[in-house]
Amino acid sequence: MRSHDNEETLMIQASSPSTSTLNANSDLSKLVDPVRADVAHVEALLSSNLIDDNPFITELLAQIFSAGGKRIRPALALLCSRATLAKGQEFGQVHIILAVLTELIHTASLVHDDVIDGASLRRGTETVNRRFNDRIAVLMGDLLFAQASICLARIMNPVIVGIYGRVLGDLCAGELRQMKQQFTTSVNWDEYLRKTIAKTASLFAAGSHSGAILNGAQDAIIETLKVYGLKLGICFQIIDDLLDVVGTSDQLGKQPGSDLRSGIVTAPALFVLERQDRASGKIVELIKTRAIVSDEGSQEAINLIKEHGGVEATLEMAHKYARESIESLVAIPASGYRDSLAGLVDYVLTRIN
Ligand code: FPP
Ligand code: MG
Numbered sequence: 247m248r249s250h251d252n253e254e255t256l257m258i259q260a261s262s263p264s265t266s267t268l269n270a271n272s273d274l275s276k277l278v279d280p281v282r283a284d285v286a287h288v289e290a291l292l293s294s295n296l297i298d299d300n301p302f303i304t305e306l307l308a309q310i311f312s313a314g315g316k317r318i319r320p321a322l323a324l325l326c327s328r329a330t331l332a333k334g335q336e337f338g339q340v341h342i343i344l345a346v347l348t349e350l351i352h353t354a355s356l357v358h359d360d361v362i363d364g365a366s367l368r369r370g371t372e373t374v375n376r377r378f379n380d381r382i383a384v385l386m387g388d389l390l391f392a393q394a395s396i397c398l399a400r401i402m403n404p405v406i407v408g409i410y411g412r413v414l415g416d417l418c419a420g421e422l423r424q425m426k427q428q429f430t431t432s433v434n435w436d437e438y439l440r441k442t443i444a445k446t447a448s449l450f451a452a453g454s455h456s457g458a459i460l461n462g463a464q465d466a467i468i469e470t471l472k473v474y475g476l477k478l479g480i481c482f483q484i485i486d487d488l489l490d491v492v493g494t495s496d497q498l499g500k501q502p503g504s505d506l507r508s509g510i511v512t513a514p515a516l517f518v519l520e521r522q523d524r525a526s527g528k529i530v531e532l533i534k535t536r537a538i539v540s541d542e543g544s545q546e547a548i549n550l551i552k553e554h555g556g557v558e559a560t561l562e563m564a565h566k567y568a569r570e571s572i573e574s575l576v577a578i579p580a581s582g583y584r585d586s587l588a589g590l591v592d593y594v595l596t597r598i599n
Contacts, residue, residue, distance in 0.1 A: 320345035327457025354390035420445025447479025477571035487512035
Protein backbone atom coordinates (compact mmCIF):
# COMPACT_ATOMS: atom_id res chain seq x y z
CA MET A 247 0.00 0.00 0.00
CA ARG A 248 0.94 3.64 -0.27
CA SER A 249 3.70 4.72 2.11
CA HIS A 250 3.69 8.14 3.70
CA ASP A 251 7.40 8.53 2.89
CA ASN A 252 6.76 8.13 -0.79
CA GLU A 253 3.92 10.59 -0.69
CA GLU A 254 6.17 13.15 0.89
CA THR A 255 8.89 12.67 -1.73
CA LEU A 256 6.36 13.25 -4.47
CA MET A 257 5.05 16.39 -2.81
CA ILE A 258 8.53 17.81 -2.32
CA GLN A 259 9.42 17.22 -5.92
CA ALA A 260 6.13 18.70 -6.98
CA SER A 261 6.46 21.88 -4.97
CA SER A 262 10.09 22.62 -5.76
CA PRO A 263 11.30 21.11 -8.99
CA SER A 264 14.92 22.13 -8.43
CA THR A 265 17.41 21.40 -11.18
CA SER A 266 19.24 18.82 -9.07
CA THR A 267 16.01 16.94 -8.34
CA LEU A 268 15.09 17.08 -11.98
CA ASN A 269 18.42 15.77 -13.18
CA ALA A 270 18.33 12.96 -10.65
CA ASN A 271 15.05 11.71 -12.11
CA SER A 272 15.15 12.62 -15.73
CA ASP A 273 17.15 9.85 -17.40
CA LEU A 274 14.46 8.56 -19.78
CA SER A 275 16.10 5.19 -20.26
CA LYS A 276 16.14 4.53 -16.48
CA LEU A 277 12.54 5.69 -16.15
CA VAL A 278 11.45 3.18 -18.74
CA ASP A 279 13.40 0.31 -17.08
CA PRO A 280 10.39 -1.10 -15.15
CA VAL A 281 8.61 -1.73 -18.49
CA ARG A 282 11.70 -2.45 -20.62
CA ALA A 283 10.50 -5.91 -21.75
CA ASP A 284 7.05 -4.53 -22.62
CA VAL A 285 8.62 -1.75 -24.68
CA ALA A 286 10.45 -4.36 -26.76
CA HIS A 287 7.08 -6.01 -27.57
CA VAL A 288 5.58 -2.64 -28.47
CA GLU A 289 8.53 -1.81 -30.71
CA ALA A 290 8.20 -5.10 -32.62
CA LEU A 291 4.47 -4.56 -33.19
CA LEU A 292 4.74 -0.91 -34.20
CA SER A 293 6.26 -1.44 -37.60
CA SER A 294 4.46 -4.73 -38.30
CA ASN A 295 2.36 -4.51 -41.42
CA LEU A 296 -1.25 -5.45 -40.58
CA ILE A 297 -2.77 -4.18 -43.80
CA ASP A 298 -0.88 -5.15 -46.92
CA ASP A 299 2.41 -6.99 -47.44
CA ASN A 300 3.41 -4.77 -50.35
CA PRO A 301 7.20 -4.24 -49.92
CA PHE A 302 6.92 -0.48 -50.47
CA ILE A 303 4.44 -0.14 -47.58
CA THR A 304 6.60 -2.35 -45.38
CA GLU A 305 9.66 -0.25 -46.22
CA LEU A 306 7.79 2.97 -45.45
CA LEU A 307 6.64 1.62 -42.08
CA ALA A 308 10.21 0.65 -41.26
CA GLN A 309 11.45 4.11 -42.28
CA ILE A 310 8.86 5.89 -40.16
CA PHE A 311 9.49 3.86 -37.02
CA SER A 312 13.26 3.63 -37.32
CA ALA A 313 13.49 7.44 -37.41
CA GLY A 314 13.58 7.41 -33.61
CA GLY A 315 11.16 9.08 -31.27
CA LYS A 316 11.18 9.00 -27.52
CA ARG A 317 8.15 6.67 -27.21
CA ILE A 318 6.89 8.66 -24.21
CA ARG A 319 3.24 7.90 -24.94
CA PRO A 320 3.56 4.09 -25.04
CA ALA A 321 5.77 4.26 -21.94
CA LEU A 322 2.97 6.16 -20.18
CA ALA A 323 0.38 3.59 -21.24
CA LEU A 324 2.58 0.70 -20.04
CA LEU A 325 3.57 2.30 -16.72
CA CYS A 326 -0.01 3.36 -15.92
CA SER A 327 -1.34 -0.09 -16.85
CA ARG A 328 1.19 -1.81 -14.59
CA ALA A 329 0.74 0.74 -11.79
CA THR A 330 -2.99 -0.06 -11.59
CA LEU A 331 -3.02 -3.86 -11.88
CA ALA A 332 -4.94 -5.38 -8.98
CA LYS A 333 -3.37 -8.17 -6.88
CA GLY A 334 -3.39 -11.37 -8.92
CA GLN A 335 -4.35 -9.55 -12.09
CA GLU A 336 -2.12 -10.25 -15.10
CA PHE A 337 -0.53 -7.81 -17.46
CA GLY A 338 -1.47 -8.99 -20.93
CA GLN A 339 -1.38 -8.47 -24.66
CA VAL A 340 -4.25 -6.02 -24.37
CA HIS A 341 -1.98 -3.61 -22.45
CA ILE A 342 0.73 -3.93 -25.10
CA ILE A 343 -1.82 -3.23 -27.85
CA LEU A 344 -3.01 -0.15 -25.95
CA ALA A 345 0.56 1.18 -25.95
CA VAL A 346 0.97 0.38 -29.66
CA LEU A 347 -2.34 2.08 -30.44
CA THR A 348 -1.26 5.23 -28.60
CA GLU A 349 2.04 5.50 -30.48
CA LEU A 350 0.42 4.68 -33.86
CA ILE A 351 -2.04 7.54 -33.50
CA HIS A 352 0.76 9.91 -32.47
CA THR A 353 2.98 8.89 -35.39
CA ALA A 354 0.11 9.08 -37.90
CA SER A 355 -0.72 12.59 -36.75
CA LEU A 356 2.93 13.65 -37.16
CA VAL A 357 3.07 12.26 -40.72
CA HIS A 358 -0.01 14.36 -41.52
CA ASP A 359 1.33 17.34 -39.56
CA ASP A 360 4.49 17.35 -41.67
CA VAL A 361 2.34 17.58 -44.81
CA ILE A 362 0.36 20.48 -43.35
CA ASP A 363 3.56 22.26 -42.23
CA GLY A 364 5.49 21.39 -45.43
CA ALA A 365 8.22 20.10 -43.09
CA SER A 366 11.39 18.50 -44.49
CA LEU A 367 12.96 17.22 -41.30
CA ARG A 368 11.62 15.38 -38.28
CA ARG A 369 13.83 13.83 -35.63
CA GLY A 370 16.78 14.73 -37.84
CA THR A 371 15.44 12.52 -40.66
CA GLU A 372 13.78 13.39 -43.95
CA THR A 373 9.98 13.43 -43.63
CA VAL A 374 7.85 11.10 -45.80
CA ASN A 375 6.41 14.09 -47.70
CA ARG A 376 9.93 15.31 -48.45
CA ARG A 377 11.38 11.94 -49.44
CA PHE A 378 8.38 11.04 -51.63
CA ASN A 379 5.48 13.50 -51.88
CA ASP A 380 2.41 14.80 -50.04
CA ARG A 381 0.06 12.22 -51.53
CA ILE A 382 2.14 9.29 -50.31
CA ALA A 383 2.53 10.91 -46.88
CA VAL A 384 -1.23 11.48 -46.51
CA LEU A 385 -1.94 7.88 -47.48
CA MET A 386 0.76 6.52 -45.15
CA GLY A 387 -0.69 8.59 -42.30
CA ASP A 388 -4.13 7.16 -43.13
CA LEU A 389 -2.67 3.64 -43.19
CA LEU A 390 -1.23 4.17 -39.71
CA PHE A 391 -4.64 5.34 -38.50
CA ALA A 392 -6.11 2.17 -40.06
CA GLN A 393 -3.57 0.05 -38.13
CA ALA A 394 -4.61 1.95 -34.99
CA SER A 395 -8.27 1.08 -35.69
CA ILE A 396 -7.35 -2.62 -35.86
CA CYS A 397 -5.61 -2.28 -32.48
CA LEU A 398 -8.70 -0.59 -31.08
CA ALA A 399 -10.88 -3.46 -32.30
CA ARG A 400 -8.50 -6.00 -30.73
CA ILE A 401 -8.84 -4.30 -27.34
CA MET A 402 -12.59 -5.04 -27.51
CA ASN A 403 -13.70 -2.35 -25.06
CA PRO A 404 -16.32 0.20 -26.15
CA VAL A 405 -15.21 2.75 -23.52
CA ILE A 406 -11.68 2.72 -24.94
CA VAL A 407 -13.12 3.05 -28.47
CA GLY A 408 -14.97 6.17 -27.29
CA ILE A 409 -11.88 7.66 -25.63
CA TYR A 410 -9.63 7.16 -28.66
CA GLY A 411 -12.37 8.23 -31.09
CA ARG A 412 -12.54 11.46 -29.13
CA VAL A 413 -8.74 11.80 -29.29
CA LEU A 414 -8.82 11.57 -33.11
CA GLY A 415 -11.41 14.33 -33.20
CA ASP A 416 -9.40 16.41 -30.72
CA LEU A 417 -6.23 16.11 -32.84
CA CYS A 418 -8.06 17.45 -35.89
CA ALA A 419 -9.86 20.15 -33.90
CA GLY A 420 -6.58 21.24 -32.30
CA GLU A 421 -4.94 21.64 -35.70
CA LEU A 422 -7.97 23.53 -37.02
CA ARG A 423 -7.98 25.83 -33.99
CA GLN A 424 -4.26 26.49 -34.54
CA MET A 425 -4.84 27.30 -38.21
CA LYS A 426 -7.65 29.71 -37.36
CA GLN A 427 -5.35 31.54 -34.92
CA GLN A 428 -2.39 31.91 -37.32
CA PHE A 429 -1.03 35.47 -37.47
CA THR A 430 -3.45 36.54 -34.71
CA THR A 431 -1.88 38.96 -32.21
CA SER A 432 -4.63 39.19 -29.59
CA VAL A 433 -3.83 37.31 -26.38
CA ASN A 434 -6.36 34.57 -25.65
CA TRP A 435 -4.99 32.15 -23.04
CA ASP A 436 -8.19 30.14 -22.97
CA GLU A 437 -7.87 29.46 -26.68
CA TYR A 438 -4.16 28.58 -26.30
CA LEU A 439 -5.01 26.08 -23.59
CA ARG A 440 -7.92 24.52 -25.51
CA LYS A 441 -5.74 24.09 -28.57
CA THR A 442 -2.92 22.62 -26.46
CA ILE A 443 -5.24 20.12 -24.82
CA ALA A 444 -6.76 19.11 -28.17
CA LYS A 445 -3.55 18.70 -30.17
CA THR A 446 -1.40 17.13 -27.45
CA ALA A 447 -2.81 16.58 -23.96
CA SER A 448 -5.89 14.63 -25.06
CA LEU A 449 -3.72 11.72 -26.32
CA PHE A 450 -1.49 11.87 -23.21
CA ALA A 451 -4.63 11.65 -21.03
CA ALA A 452 -6.02 8.73 -23.06
CA GLY A 453 -2.75 6.80 -22.83
CA SER A 454 -2.53 7.46 -19.10
CA HIS A 455 -5.98 6.36 -17.91
CA SER A 456 -7.08 3.71 -20.41
CA GLY A 457 -4.98 0.94 -18.82
CA ALA A 458 -6.70 1.59 -15.48
CA ILE A 459 -10.08 1.24 -17.24
CA LEU A 460 -9.01 -2.09 -18.75
CA ASN A 461 -7.87 -3.19 -15.27
CA GLY A 462 -11.27 -2.32 -13.77
CA ALA A 463 -9.63 0.15 -11.36
CA GLN A 464 -11.72 2.40 -9.11
CA ASP A 465 -13.16 5.53 -10.70
CA ALA A 466 -11.00 7.75 -8.49
CA ILE A 467 -7.82 6.06 -9.77
CA ILE A 468 -8.97 6.31 -13.39
CA GLU A 469 -9.80 9.99 -12.95
CA THR A 470 -6.52 10.78 -11.22
CA LEU A 471 -4.50 9.21 -14.06
CA LYS A 472 -6.54 11.13 -16.59
CA VAL A 473 -5.63 14.36 -14.77
CA TYR A 474 -1.98 13.24 -14.56
CA GLY A 475 -1.81 12.66 -18.34
CA LEU A 476 -3.73 15.82 -19.18
CA LYS A 477 -1.46 18.08 -17.09
CA LEU A 478 1.66 16.29 -18.32
CA GLY A 479 0.49 16.71 -21.92
CA ILE A 480 -0.10 20.43 -21.44
CA CYS A 481 3.34 20.75 -19.84
CA PHE A 482 4.89 18.78 -22.73
CA GLN A 483 3.37 21.06 -25.38
CA ILE A 484 4.34 24.24 -23.50
CA ILE A 485 7.94 22.99 -23.37
CA ASP A 486 7.70 22.08 -27.07
CA ASP A 487 6.53 25.63 -27.80
CA LEU A 488 9.41 27.00 -25.75
CA LEU A 489 11.96 24.78 -27.49
CA ASP A 490 10.90 26.35 -30.77
CA VAL A 491 12.27 29.62 -29.33
CA VAL A 492 15.32 28.47 -27.36
CA GLY A 493 16.20 25.11 -28.92
CA THR A 494 19.03 24.41 -31.33
CA SER A 495 18.78 22.54 -34.64
CA ASP A 496 20.73 19.63 -33.12
CA GLN A 497 18.42 19.41 -30.15
CA LEU A 498 15.21 19.67 -32.17
CA GLY A 499 16.17 17.64 -35.24
CA LYS A 500 14.71 20.53 -37.28
CA GLN A 501 15.12 24.31 -37.62
CA PRO A 502 14.05 26.31 -34.53
CA GLY A 503 11.65 29.23 -34.95
CA SER A 504 9.34 27.30 -37.27
CA ASP A 505 6.20 28.15 -35.27
CA LEU A 506 6.88 31.88 -35.49
CA ARG A 507 7.72 31.70 -39.19
CA SER A 508 4.32 30.06 -39.73
CA GLY A 509 2.55 32.74 -37.68
CA ILE A 510 1.79 30.28 -34.88
CA VAL A 511 1.82 32.38 -31.72
CA THR A 512 2.48 30.25 -28.62
CA ALA A 513 3.09 30.90 -24.90
CA PRO A 514 6.56 32.54 -25.13
CA ALA A 515 5.27 35.17 -27.58
CA LEU A 516 1.89 35.52 -25.83
CA PHE A 517 3.64 36.48 -22.58
CA VAL A 518 5.42 39.35 -24.35
CA LEU A 519 2.32 40.33 -26.36
CA GLU A 520 0.25 40.77 -23.20
CA ARG A 521 2.71 43.37 -21.88
CA GLN A 522 1.32 45.91 -24.35
CA ASP A 523 4.61 47.82 -24.39
CA ARG A 524 7.19 48.58 -27.07
CA ALA A 525 8.39 45.00 -27.25
CA SER A 526 4.86 43.69 -27.76
CA GLY A 527 4.20 46.44 -30.32
CA LYS A 528 7.23 45.30 -32.27
CA ILE A 529 6.11 41.65 -32.25
CA VAL A 530 2.63 42.72 -33.40
CA GLU A 531 4.24 44.64 -36.26
CA LEU A 532 6.41 41.65 -37.26
CA ILE A 533 3.31 39.44 -37.35
CA LYS A 534 0.96 41.89 -39.04
CA THR A 535 3.46 42.82 -41.77
CA ARG A 536 4.32 39.11 -42.18
CA ALA A 537 7.99 40.04 -41.66
CA ILE A 538 7.92 37.17 -39.15
CA VAL A 539 7.88 34.58 -41.94
CA SER A 540 11.47 35.46 -42.86
CA ASP A 541 14.53 34.19 -40.98
CA GLU A 542 15.42 37.76 -39.94
CA GLY A 543 11.88 38.58 -38.79
CA SER A 544 11.47 35.40 -36.76
CA GLN A 545 14.95 35.89 -35.25
CA GLU A 546 13.98 39.42 -34.19
CA ALA A 547 10.82 38.05 -32.55
CA ILE A 548 12.89 35.35 -30.80
CA ASN A 549 15.29 38.02 -29.49
CA LEU A 550 12.39 40.13 -28.19
CA ILE A 551 10.87 37.09 -26.46
CA LYS A 552 14.22 36.26 -24.83
CA GLU A 553 14.89 39.87 -23.76
CA HIS A 554 11.43 40.53 -22.32
CA GLY A 555 10.77 37.59 -20.04
CA GLY A 556 8.91 35.30 -22.45
CA VAL A 557 11.19 32.35 -21.70
CA GLU A 558 11.02 32.62 -17.89
CA ALA A 559 7.24 33.12 -17.84
CA THR A 560 6.72 30.12 -20.13
CA LEU A 561 8.96 27.93 -17.97
CA GLU A 562 7.00 28.98 -14.91
CA MET A 563 3.76 28.03 -16.67
CA ALA A 564 5.20 24.61 -17.63
CA HIS A 565 6.34 24.05 -14.03
CA LYS A 566 2.82 24.79 -12.75
CA TYR A 567 1.34 22.02 -14.92
CA ALA A 568 4.22 19.71 -14.01
CA ARG A 569 3.48 20.22 -10.30
CA GLU A 570 -0.21 19.52 -10.82
CA SER A 571 0.63 16.40 -12.81
CA ILE A 572 2.95 15.02 -10.12
CA GLU A 573 0.53 15.95 -7.32
CA SER A 574 -2.23 13.86 -8.89
CA LEU A 575 -0.04 10.75 -8.56
CA VAL A 576 -0.37 10.81 -4.78
CA ALA A 577 -3.67 8.95 -5.16
CA ILE A 578 -1.92 6.02 -6.94
CA PRO A 579 -0.44 3.20 -4.83
CA ALA A 580 3.33 3.61 -4.39
CA SER A 581 5.43 1.48 -6.74
CA GLY A 582 8.42 1.68 -9.05
CA TYR A 583 5.93 2.35 -11.85
CA ARG A 584 4.54 5.37 -10.02
CA ASP A 585 8.09 6.63 -9.39
CA SER A 586 8.75 6.43 -13.13
CA LEU A 587 5.53 8.31 -13.88
CA ALA A 588 6.68 11.09 -11.55
CA GLY A 589 10.13 10.99 -13.16
CA LEU A 590 8.59 11.35 -16.62
CA VAL A 591 7.22 14.74 -15.59
CA ASP A 592 10.73 15.82 -14.63
CA TYR A 593 12.04 14.43 -17.91
CA VAL A 594 9.56 16.50 -19.90
CA LEU A 595 10.72 19.62 -18.07
CA THR A 596 14.41 18.88 -18.52
CA ARG A 597 14.07 18.56 -22.29
CA ILE A 598 14.71 22.28 -22.12
CA ASN A 599 18.16 21.97 -20.47
C1 FPP B 1 2.64 18.35 -33.89
O1 FPP B 1 2.57 19.62 -33.34
C2 FPP B 1 1.28 17.87 -34.28
C3 FPP B 1 0.33 17.41 -33.46
C4 FPP B 1 0.55 17.31 -32.00
C5 FPP B 1 -1.01 16.94 -33.94
C6 FPP B 1 -1.27 17.07 -35.43
C7 FPP B 1 -2.62 16.53 -35.79
C8 FPP B 1 -3.08 16.42 -37.06
C9 FPP B 1 -2.26 16.83 -38.22
C10 FPP B 1 -4.44 15.83 -37.33
C11 FPP B 1 -4.35 14.36 -37.40
C12 FPP B 1 -5.35 13.72 -38.23
C13 FPP B 1 -6.27 12.78 -37.83
C14 FPP B 1 -7.11 12.10 -38.85
C15 FPP B 1 -6.48 12.41 -36.42
P1 FPP B 1 3.62 20.75 -33.66
O2 FPP B 1 3.46 21.15 -35.10
O3 FPP B 1 3.44 21.80 -32.63
O4 FPP B 1 4.97 20.02 -33.37
P2 FPP B 1 6.19 19.72 -34.31
O5 FPP B 1 7.09 20.85 -34.09
O6 FPP B 1 6.74 18.41 -33.78
O7 FPP B 1 5.69 19.61 -35.72
MG1 MG C 1 4.38 20.69 -36.80
